[in-house]
Structure formats: C-alpha cells, structure tokens
Amino acid sequence: MRTQVVIIGAGPSGLLLSQLLHLSGVDCVVLERRSPDYVLSRIRAGVLEQGMVEMLKRAGVADRMHKEGLPHDGFAISVGETRLRIDLKGLTGGKRVMVYGQTEVTKDLMDAHVARDAQVVYEAENVTPLDFDGDSPRVTYEKDGVTHEIACDFICGCDGFHGVSRAAVPEGAITEYEKVYPFGWLGILSYVKPVDHELIYANHANGFALASMRSHTLSRYYIQVPAGTDVNKWTDDAIWDELKIRLGEEAAAKIETGPSIEKSVAPLRSFVAEPLRFGRMMLAGDAGHIVPPTGAKGLNLAASDIHYLSTALIEYYGEKSSAGIDNYSQHALARIWKAERFSWWMTTLLHQFPELGAFNARMQQAEMDYLASSHAAQVSLAENYVGLPF
Structure with a gap:
C-alpha cells in the first residue's frame, strides 16, 4: 500500500492532523494500536485555548463543541489567604477559553473520520516506522496476524510519550530534557x-x-x-x-x-525531546513533549504542533516547498518551551514542596x-x- 502521509496514533492530535490534511487533499493513513473504545475511555484535559477552538472550526468539527462547550472568561487562583480572579477576557482584549473534554474532541474527530470513510486502522500491532532517514520511508504493522507495509512520503509520530515513534529514533540523534x-x-x-x-x-x-x-x-x-x-x-x-x-x-x-x-x-513531569524532525519523520504532541497539567497546556500544545505540521505538509504538496518541513522543529519548539515555562511556573506556584x-x-x-x-x-x-x- 502507498499513501502520502502515515500518522501513527489516533488520539486527538493524530486525528486532527488527518482531518486537516484531508480537507487540503493530502492522502493519509492513521494507525492506532488500541481500539476505538479504549481511545475514547481516556480521561484527559478539558480546557481549550482559543487557538485550538479556531483549529477545530477549520477542521469542520466544532459544531457540538459550540453547542455543549462552556466558554470561560476567567478563573480563580489562591495561595494561602490571597485569592484572586483572573479576568481572561478583560486582560487579553476579549480572548477566552472553552471547557470541553478531550474525550469529546476525540469523539467529534472520530465521527468526522467515519463520515468520510477515512483510513484509520485500529488495533494495529507492532507498528514500526522504517527508513525515515532516506527518501522512501515506510511503516509496517500487524493486523489479525497479517503483516502489512505502507510506503509513504512522511511519517508523523502522534503516538504519545510511550509510543514507538520517538523510540525508533537512533540513540544520539535526540536530546531529552526532563523534570519529574x-x-x-x-x-x-x-x-x-x-x-x-x-x-x-x-x-x-x-x-x-x-x-x-x-x-x-x-x-x-x-x-x-x-x-x-x-x-x-x-x-x-x-x-x-x-x-x-x-x-x-x-x-x-x-x-x-x-x-x-x-x-x-x-x-x-516536564519533558521535551529535541529535535522533532528526523529525516522524513516528525514528532507531535506527547511523543515530543509533556507538560504538567497545572496550566492546561498538554492538549493545546499538541494542537499547536499540528498547526505547524499540517501547514508544512499542505505547503509541501500544494506549493512544492519544503520550507515548512525544514523549519517545523524550530517553530514548534519555540512555542513548546514557552508553554513548558508557563506550566512549570504554575506548578511551582500552586503546589506544596x-x-x-x-x-x-x-x-x-x-x-x-x-x-x-x-x-x-x-x-x-x-x-x-x-x-x-x-
């Protein structure tokens, strides 16, 4: 089998990337080692930045979010006897956040994939990215006891902290920064x-x-x-x-x-892997970084990765330019480290040590x-x- 992009991982980042690529005419296949029910059973974050809300709108999966989600204009924070309401809307010129669970985001993206009969392979075992350091990357996997191979132009590792994508990178080609x-x-x-x-x-x-x-x-x-x-x-x-x-x-x-x-x-934990690109394989979301949940940045940071990555791939196929791909890691990491700083600061302020x-x-x-x-x-x-x- 051949496609343009293989996406490893059918969490919200992998499915959002798939949806955005589809809308721009880029062919892709998504491989997920778990079942759909298992993916939907994960209880995760629920606060979406305005940028992610806009991305879901561009992806055509925002209708239910706008009907059922809860827009928030602020939040309360207290340390000891000092309590304060942070007026998000007033302090940022009208920006706000949306409370809408990650499970619901994933469900909306799954429904969109089912509606267009997208190529998503669940319960794909032994997924292995290969030859991504050359011009002909491929991914192998097993399904129902049969081994399959997909040739592609790019591999996108959206398979989480414990996934196979980052683990496939040769030792010495990646630097990991971590605070537990x-x-x-x-x-x-x-x-x-x-x-x-x-x-x-x-x-x-x-x-x-x-x-x-x-x-x-x-x-x-x-x-x-x-x-x-x-x-x-x-x-x-x-x-x-x-x-x-x-x-x-x-x-x-x-x-x-x-x-x-x-x-x-x-x-x-706080964790960052550098770089996020290895030849024709790119990492996104938890595969490349983790933030403590204190600042509500995990899912949103994955979405910003997908913004840079989808833009780069669409540019590559639409304009025949590799500039976005070449700069993906640099652009994504610049924002990642700022979000890491904020999450670390919030964690340091609000926890007992x-x-x-x-x-x-x-x-x-x-x-x-x-x-x-x-x-x-x-x-x-x-x-x-x-x-x-x-």
Whole structure:
C-alpha cells in the first residue's frame, strides 16, 4: 500500500492532523494500536485555548463543541489567604477559553473520520516506522496476524510519550530534557454540579487542589498527592473532605458531593525531546513533549504542533516547498518551551514542596501577592493561559 502521509496514533492530535490534511487533499493513513473504545475511555484535559477552538472550526468539527462547550472568561487562583480572579477576557482584549473534554474532541474527530470513510486502522500491532532517514520511508504493522507495509512520503509520530515513534529514533540523534515532580494529581470525576461557574486553582498548606468541570452536571476535581499514591487507598468521602479543606470555606459551603465514576492518579513531569524532525519523520504532541497539567497546556500544545505540521505538509504538496518541513522543529519548539515555562511556573506556584522548606513557601506567597497587586503580572498570566499565538 502507498499513501502520502502515515500518522501513527489516533488520539486527538493524530486525528486532527488527518482531518486537516484531508480537507487540503493530502492522502493519509492513521494507525492506532488500541481500539476505538479504549481511545475514547481516556480521561484527559478539558480546557481549550482559543487557538485550538479556531483549529477545530477549520477542521469542520466544532459544531457540538459550540453547542455543549462552556466558554470561560476567567478563573480563580489562591495561595494561602490571597485569592484572586483572573479576568481572561478583560486582560487579553476579549480572548477566552472553552471547557470541553478531550474525550469529546476525540469523539467529534472520530465521527468526522467515519463520515468520510477515512483510513484509520485500529488495533494495529507492532507498528514500526522504517527508513525515515532516506527518501522512501515506510511503516509496517500487524493486523489479525497479517503483516502489512505502507510506503509513504512522511511519517508523523502522534503516538504519545510511550509510543514507538520517538523510540525508533537512533540513540544520539535526540536530546531529552526532563523534570519529574515528587507528586501527582488524584482526580475524581462525578455527576455533580460544579462548585463554581469557573475553575478554581488553590494552594493550601495540605497541597494543591483544582475544581474543574466537563459540563453543568459533570465535575472534575483534583488534589495533590505524593508520587506513587495508590488510588484505591482514597475513598470518595476522603477525597471530598480533603477538597473542602483545600478549596476554602466559601467553596466548601457550596460543593456538591456524589459517587465517583472515575478515579485515577496522574504523575507530573516536564519533558521535551529535541529535535522533532528526523529525516522524513516528525514528532507531535506527547511523543515530543509533556507538560504538567497545572496550566492546561498538554492538549493545546499538541494542537499547536499540528498547526505547524499540517501547514508544512499542505505547503509541501500544494506549493512544492519544503520550507515548512525544514523549519517545523524550530517553530514548534519555540512555542513548546514557552508553554513548558508557563506550566512549570504554575506548578511551582500552586503546589506544596515540603522538601524545599519555609523559604520556598514564603516565595510562593510573595509571588501570589505580587500577582494580586500587579496588572502587568495578571496580563502575562492571562495571555499565557488563553494561549500564545501560533
């Protein structure tokens, strides 16, 4: 089989790339090692930057998002006794974010692929990118016990942190930068009314907490826990009690509790691989970088990769120019490192680091007090939160 682009990974980044290429007449095949149901079962981020909202509109998959998503003009943040509302819309000249779950984004993209009978191979085993350092790359995979091979012009690795794409790069050709945090997020999803119409980020003496949502009736909450925490050791009631403490008295008085429909512990790390291009294979999304979820940048950063990558491939086939491909890694990494900085800053401000002592705690409070007193600092936070330009 032959196609122009093979995309490894049918998460939101791989499917968004496939959809954008299709609309511009570029042929592609998507390979995914998991089943569609498994892909849709992943509980992930839910805050979309304005740039990603516009990308989904260009991809023709924004109708349900605009009907069911929740536009947010701001959010609350607190450290100790200092609490502040960040007016995103007012501080950025009208920009805002959209609360719409990653699962819903993936479903919309899947539905679009089914509607056009796109070539997506699920449960593709032993996917292997080959010969991407030359002019004739190819990808092999197994399906139902049969080995298949696809010849192509380019391979796009959108298969996540543990995927095969980055692992296929020869040792020494890639530099990895990583910071692993000594804690994780214990998340609970429940069919209860959100405690507030906007998100609440809180740094309490007991640790970080976040009150988020997926809809008017589905809430998502997180608390900071030590790395390696066993989720089974936390009952629903214990999580709700801890959230009431960390979110403060005002939120505790309004919070609705209920049985969990999903509980999990997510580790936190910052990670960047450089470069993102290796001959005719490019990495995008979690295959090339990870951010802690504190700044709501993971999915959005993958979308910005897809912006640069789709633009480059469309330019290559439409204008016979390789300029975009040649500059993909440089352009994507420039924005990636800015998002890494912001996510690291938010994580540093909002989590407890007992091992760093009392000085660090006072620095967090001083940082928060400065944020509360400085319009310029609030503008900086707001413009990063709604998303830097592509």
